Amino acid sequence: MSQIGPIFRALMRNKVGALLIALQVAVTMTIIVNAIHLINARGDLMGRSSGLDEANQFYVTSVGYANDFDAPYVIDTDLGGIRQLPSVDDAVQINAIPMSNGGWSMGLQTKAGEGENSVPTALYMTDEHGLNTLDVELIAGENFKATEISYRDRNTRDWPQSVILTEALAKSLFPDLSPTEIVGQTVYIQSNEPLTIIGIMDHLQAPWTGWTTVNHSMLVPNKFDSPYSRYLVRAKPGQREQAIEQVEQFMKQREVGRMVRETETMTQVRMDSYRGDSALQAILWTIIVVLCIITALGIVGLVSFSINRRRRQIGTRRALGAQKADIMSYFLTENVMITSVGVILGIAGSIALNMWLVSSFNLPRLSYIYLPIAMIAMWTIGLFAVWGPALRAAQISPAIATRNV
Amino acid sequence: MWLYYTRLAWLSLKRHPLLSLLMSGAIALGIGAAMTTITINYLMSADPIPEKSDRLFYVQLDNWSPNEPYDEPNEPPDQLTYTDATALKAQAPAQLQTALAQSGGVIEPQGLGKEPFLARLRLTHNDFFTMFNSPFLYGQGWSDSADEAGDRSIVLSKSANEEIFAGENSVGRTVRLEGKEFRVVGVLDEWVLKPRFYDVTTGAFNEMEDAYLPFKLKETMELPNSGNTNCWKMPEGEGFKSFLTSECVNFQFWVQLDSAQEQQEYMSFLNAYVEEQKKLGRFPRPLNNRLTDVMGWMEHENVVDDDAEVMMYLSLMFLAVCLLNTIGLLLTKFSFKTGEIALRRAVGATRMQLYQQQLVETVFIGVAGGIGGLILAALGLLGIEYLYGDQVKDLASLNLPLLGIGILLAIISSVLAGAYPTWRTCRIPPASQLKSE
Numbered sequence: 053m054s055q056i057g058p059i060f061r062a063l064m065r066n067k068v069g070a071l072l073i074a075l076q077v078a079v080t081m082t083i084i085v086n087a088i089h090l091i092n093a094r095g096d097l098m099g100r101s102s103g104l105d106e107a108n109q110f111y112v113t114s115v116g117y118a119n120d121f122d123a124p125y126v127i128d129t130d131l132g133g134i135r136q137l138p139s140v141d142d143a144v145q146i147n148a149i150p151m152s153n154g155g156w157s158m159g160l161q162t163k164a165g166e167g168e169n170s171v172p173t174a175l176y177m178t179d180e181h182g183l184n185t186l187d188v189e190l191i192a193g194e195n196f197k198a199t200e201i202s203y204r205d206r207n208t209r210d211w212p213q214s215v216i217l218t219e220a221l222a223k224s225l226f227p228d229l230s231p232t233e234i235v236g237q238t239v240y241i242q243s244n245e246p247l248t249i250i251g252i253m254d255h256l257q258a259p260w261t262g263w264t265t266v267n268h269s270m271l272v273p274n275k276f277d278s279p280y281s282r283y284l285v286r287a288k289p290g291q292r293e294q295a296i297e298q299v300e301q302f303m304k305q306r307e308v309g310r311m312v313r314e315t316e317t318m319t320q321v322r323m324d325s326y327r328g329d330s331a332l333q334a335i336l337w338t339i340i341v342v343l344c345i346i347t348a349l350g351i352v353g354l355v356s357f358s359i360n361r362r363r364r365q366i367g368t369r370r371a372l373g374a375q376k377a378d379i380m381s382y383f384l385t386e387n388v389m390i391t392s393v394g395v396i397l398g399i400a401g402s403i404a405l406n407m408w409l410v411s412s413f414n415l416p417r418l419s420y421i422y423l424p425i426a427m428i429a430m431w432t433i434g435l436f437a438v439w440g441p442a443l444r445a446a447q448i449s450p451a452i453a454t455r456n457v
Numbered sequence: 458m459w460l461y462y463t464r465l466a467w468l469s470l471k472r473h474p475l476l477s478l479l480m481s482g483a484i485a486l487g488i489g490a491a492m493t494t495i496t497i498n499y500l501m502s503a504d505p506i507p508e509k510s511d512r513l514f515y516v517q518l519d520n521w522s523p524n525e526p527y528d529e530p531n532e533p534p535d536q537l538t539y540t541d542a543t544a545l546k547a548q549a550p551a552q553l554q555t556a557l558a559q560s561g562g563v564i565e566p567q568g569l570g571k572e573p574f575l576a577r578l579r580l581t582h583n584d585f586f587t588m589f590n591s592p593f594l595y596g597q598g599w600s601d602s603a604d605e606a607g608d609r610s611i612v613l614s615k616s617a618n619e620e621i622f623a624g625e626n627s628v629g630r631t632v633r634l635e636g637k638e639f640r641v642v643g644v645l646d647e648w649v650l651k652p653r654f655y656d657v658t659t660g661a662f663n664e665m666e667d668a669y670l671p672f673k674l675k676e677t678m679e680l681p682n683s684g685n686t687n688c689w690k691m692p693e694g695e696g697f698k699s700f701l702t703s704e705c706v707n708f709q710f711w712v713q714l715d716s717a718q719e720q721q722e723y724m725s726f727l728n729a730y731v732e733e734q735k736k737l738g739r740f741p742r743p744l745n746n747r748l749t750d751v752m753g754w755m756e757h758e759n760v761v762d763d764d765a766e767v768m769m770y771l772s773l774m775f776l777a778v779c780l781l782n783t784i785g786l787l788l789t790k791f792s793f794k795t796g797e798i799a800l801r802r803a804v805g806a807t808r809m810q811l812y813q814q815q816l817v818e819t820v821f822i823g824v825a826g827g828i829g830g831l832i833l834a835a836l837g838l839l840g841i842e843y844l845y846g847d848q849v850k851d852l853a854s855l856n857l858p859l860l861g862i863g864i865l866l867a868i869i870s871s872v873l874a875g876a877y878p879t880w881r882t883c884r885i886p887p888a889s890q891l892k893s894e
Binding site: 069075079082083087116117118206207278311313327330332335336343346347349358405 | 483490786877
């Protein structure tokens with residue numbers, strides 16, 4: 053520690069060089085802190101549960117085009133056939149696929165009338181097989197009965213009587229009631245049409261992963277009379293590939309005047325939905341790694357040169373009795389001093405950059421836990437980089453002091 | 458003389474090959490990262506129709522609920538109702554104007570082994586092709602009378618024509634779409650708009666449509682809605698008709714206005730139209746009509762992805778780190794050469810000459826870094842394409858102006874990196890360094 057004074061004075065003779073390393077450390081830390089923060093924020097988004105049994109589910113689209121295409125007949129016989137297949141657990145027609153970013157939303161209100169406060173929710177139309185196919189559990193109330201399911205088409209304006217809500221949606225509508233108390237309550241759709249809540253399910257995401265109320269979903273006991281129809285299929289555990297093959301084969305061999313579009317697994321749907329997020333993560337990781345390497349190499353280069361320049365002084369110090377460890381610790385201490393300046397600037401930079409990102413791009417605010425972690429990381433990188441050159445400096449023979457260049 | 462400087466620089470660089478590599482490598486990485494992200498941002502924010510983007514205007518009318526705006530603060534909806542889209546077209550005060558809607562339908566190509574396919578459809582008026590400079594390979598858009606009557610005329614994209622007619626001139630032939638026969642009136646040439654500015658409501662970089670049909674068919678064939686449909690109150694009454702007469706927005710509208718005066722006149726027309734509708738009990742909100750030109754609309758719809766912008770700023774900071782790195786290394790390296798420089802000064806070289814000699818060395822590093830950077834940028838763009846897939850199709854490629862930006866960036870970077878070290882080295886007084894050693 054007694055070395056700090058002389059090291060500081062020596063540094064002051066090459067202010068610019070030291071300042072450059074410090075600045076480099078500062079900017080590197082600024083980028084790393086904000087990049088890691090972004091990576092984690094996206095990781096949190098991607099880590100949210102959809103509520104599904106994604107590994108075993110897939111969907112397939114059927115588009116009827118024949119003039120005599122009879123949608124309800126085809127849908128009912130398709131579903132009947134698919135449910136019989138040996139590798140299939142269950143299947144439903146559904147109007148929107150979770151996480152696919154396309155779907156239908158409506159507002160629900162607890163009081164009837166226009167202008168009343170309304171809570172937005174996604175709408176999934178399924179039959180009584182919906183809960184099992186989606187793999188969501190009822191926590192209160194009951195499932196739809198087969199007799200309750202009705203067909204609707206795009207011009208249908210009225211709604212069936214009973215609905216099942218996610219717990220999150222139920223809580224937003226009735227913050228003071230427990231799930232069992234909410235069962236049996238009435239909510240209003242399209243301002244005035246009453247719906248009875250017959251069940252509360254644990255969790256099911258809306259189709260839009262970026263939606264602020266992504267946990268608000270509602271099941272409606274409807275099938276959709278349209279030539280364009282999607283079936284969500286849940287395979288028996290581990291039999292997804294066989295199920296896809298069997299479902300496609302079954303549907304294609306039926307001659308009912310429709311085309312079968314390619315199957316997409318829920319794993320693919322999730323990947324597509326979060327593709328931008330995982331790509332951003334990959335890019336930011338690359339930037340972080342390359343940045344650390346560049347900063348480390350820069351320090352190696354600068355220190356090596358300054359050691360070369362000071363060979364005679366080092367030799368002289370050794371000749372006057374300095375241990376190898378003294379020489380090592382000289383360079384390590386010098387590095388820690390420079391890095392510390394950089395780290396302090398880096399804290400300011402990180403916070404400033406984050407504030408700017410928050411205000412310009414609506415990104416989440418930085419959690420301060422990243423700062424000490426990044427500081428330790430920067431010191432480690434600095435010491436790691438300086439270790440090799442310092443070790444070589446310590447090997448300089450004392451005899452060099454007596455030589456002329 | 459420059460040749461001599463070049464040789465000197467080369468010798469100096471060769472004396473420390475690792476260090477030279479590190480310096481130009483750092484610049485290359487910085488430029489590579491910066492160019493990759495600049496390219497993406499440049500292409501995302503590019504003007505899709507530069508020859509007339511300031512003369513094409515997107516129309517917004519505020520038919521929303523009296524209780525709340527469509528979007529805070531007091532933004533009108535980003536689309537129109539069917540009622541308004543057809544009325545604006547029917548009254549047609551401007552020379553060119555068109556309504557647009559997305560739809561979809563099954564096309565059944567005739568012939569053995571040809572599978573039916575689901576086609577992306579664009580419902581529009583014939584002004585569309587004139588306004589947006591669509592390139593025709595065969596034929597042309599449909600007639601005004603086809604627009605009014607809602608004839609089953611169709612314009613195919615190049616790829617759809619290849620799929621259905623193997624690329625032959627199909628004008629006059631028929632296509633089966635949604636179970637109905639359509640007459641082909643035109644086939645487009647390859648046409649890609651990035652962004653597809655005329656409808657960005659479901660994503661600015663979506664693919665172009667497979668076929669274009671007269672707008673009126675929406676009503677007569679009851680074609681399905683695609684894209685976003687937003688309603689502040691539910692359609693009243695039964696049937697498809699009730700949707701078309703409802704306050705639900707699902708339609709876009711563009712108008713071409715060639716002068717400021719035409720713009721003013723069109724705006725007064727819109728205001729008069731809304732006032733007229735208010736008398737019928739529609740448009741409960743205060744007058745809030747908008748006319749926005751292409752680039753203004755792209756800005757309003759936030760076409761450049763926030764992630765792309767954030768990455769660009771981070772990579773510019775990354776470039777800054779690389780430059781700081783190179784400045785530091787050059788400084789140290791040059792300070793090592795003080796003896797040599799002082800000697801040269803002592804034997805008669807002017808400061809200017811020395812300055813030039815050092816500059817040649819930094820330019821070497823800069824050029825090497827620039828070339829390396831462009832190669833890395835090309836690799837980086839391949840990586841982006843791999844990571845994002847179809848989302849960035851045609852958005853991840855270098856073109857001539859971008860290469861220019863890249864080279865400029867490399868030169869500025871190396872001059873920035875070299876200027877201070879060079880200047881400082883050349884201030885050494887002659888002979889001062891000769892004494893000690």
